[in-house]
Amino acid sequence: MSHHATAGTFLAIPGALWFLLLTVAAAGALAWSLSRKWQLLTAGTGRVPLDRWGERIRGLLVFAIGQKRMFQEPLAGVMHALIFWGFLVFSVRSLSLIVEGLTRGWELPFLHTPVGSAYLFTKDVFIVLVLAGVAVAAWRRLVTRPARLELSADAWVILGLIATLMVTDALADGARIAGGAPGNWSWTPVSAMVGGWLAGSQAAALHATYTASWWVHLVALYVFANYLPYSKHFHVYTSLPNVLLRPLDPPGRLTPMDLENIQEGSTFGAQRITDLTWKQRLDLYSCTECGRCTVVCPTTITHKPLIPRDLTIALRDHLNDSAKEIIGDPGGASGVPSRELAGDVIDPQVVWACTSCRWCEEACPIFISYVDRIVEMRRHLVLEKATFPEEAEPAFRGMEVNGNPWQLAAETRADWAKGLGVPLAAEGGEFEYLFWVGCAGSFDDAGKRTSQAFVRLLQEAGVSFAILGPEESCTGDAARRLGNEYLFQTLAQTNVETLNRYGVKKIVTNCPHCFNTLAHEYPDFGGRYEVVHGTQLIARLLAEGRLTLTGEVRREITYHDPCYLGRTNGEFRAPRAILSAIPGLTLKEAPLSGRRAMCCGAGGGRMWLEEKLGERINQVRVRQLQESGCRDVAVACPFCAVMVSNGQQELGQEEARTFDVVELAAQALGRRDAAS
């Protein structure tokens, strides 16, 4: 039996020539498809990040090659990892088969070394593992049907092609083994087993089996490669670069707009798909449609129109549909698509629903970003069209005129501190920490209680601090996330000027939104400070023995992680350390806590908007928190405090209470059960 599938002739044309023609056609078609996608990607704005390669490659190894985030769901993770790792192993095999088909007698150069034996063994074992992965994928689609999976013909085509590649590989080698072909077959147990099944067949039948399997394998490979760019499985090509080139900035930092150098005819924010950066478009092409983002999104959970996966798919389909307008026919002129994003492609209600909680981004196995894309669309609506939910208008006006979204008089900003001996920076004394009180800490009743409690703790620990008082203004977090970049930058510049005038080096704040903006966004405006959250400072003072909590607070309580302290800034430990240090207090975790805590509904500027659609997010969150078995909730964010407390009241839970962690710590300063 010949050991070369292209050795014969067909229609008097040598098999090798047929294979060459097939390979050229497949490679040409793939190159054309990829070049169209490449042009659609590179028609975008934004630089390619070429920094921190060590971190990028580490992330690639851990998250892409190692599939780390996939294992958050063990069965699905194992299934995908087997198929993905098999894909990597078989890419070497596929290349060798192509060269083998074109060059008679060619073999992998290392095939007869120990490395070759190890490779053959691995490849053979992966035939079974990949088929097992395909079987699990089919089982999930046919039987268990997880809610996040959409049944699509596309998935079946891909699973069928993968299974075909595995089966034909084993059959081709099995036929060769049964036909007595020379080779290191002791390292190919699966093919040897198939060879055993075929043993005793006639030589002609074995040859036909080998030749047919080889050709079907290669044709399936070429169909697979050419089908991918037109399917959701295009991520096979794009996910590795997407993980490699993921943003490494702090996740809570939004990219500033250059408002000082506005070009003639330029557009604010994302009006059209071409206004998204190339990376945002690579995100669209990388989405696997797995739905992991969707099952955790608070707006989807509460039946609002924002469904992250659908948003990505709609934008991706629009990008593909706009290919003619963007890059023209082959050789044609470039242009911009006629359809706008918000309004024509995406319902504006989708754009305004996001709370910027970033759980979707945390859940996405390939680091697809949502918040920046959504804020870009909001920027366009606000700055170009002046179209935004009407409730945002008073908040914008309040921030602009009074320096706070409550629209309260700026000169009353420090009234909460009267009689507490709180120094103002303007008094000229030395201080270590600038206590950034924030709008909620200055004007909201619960926020004011937290500020007063925090002052008690600082004074007890002997920390030198000062506040800006009426010179403090809103950080602009909500304005920025609602798309009003102009207002945000005005506030940021004023605040940075004030802080720098006082030579501020360290800032402590109880508001995670202020924390995020001061720490990660003010550096873009010349404000570089060491910023800590109030709970981080208190936890440190406790650990250093500068603060001791001796008063009992007899409560069972659960802790709600604020998105901007927890998921966005990675602080889960400090609030829990404080709660654990309070005598008499028992902390019970809710099932959805820590990194998996759902948003309260206030982020992304939603604090200032009506929630008219679906269930209220704060009520759903309160119910989730009660799964801890606790009635009372501790928070570490003034906006969470408002939302959770309102949720408890809306659900008729008269007895339930919401406390800031700082407030509870102050209650434990030597008094007996002040909270009860």
Ligand code: SF4
């Ligand atoms: S940031 Fe939060 S609210 Fe916005 S799409 Fe993602 S999960 Fe949904």
Ligand code: SF4
């Ligand atoms: S954005 Fe990420 S998590 Fe969401 S469907 Fe796409 S790949 Fe899955």
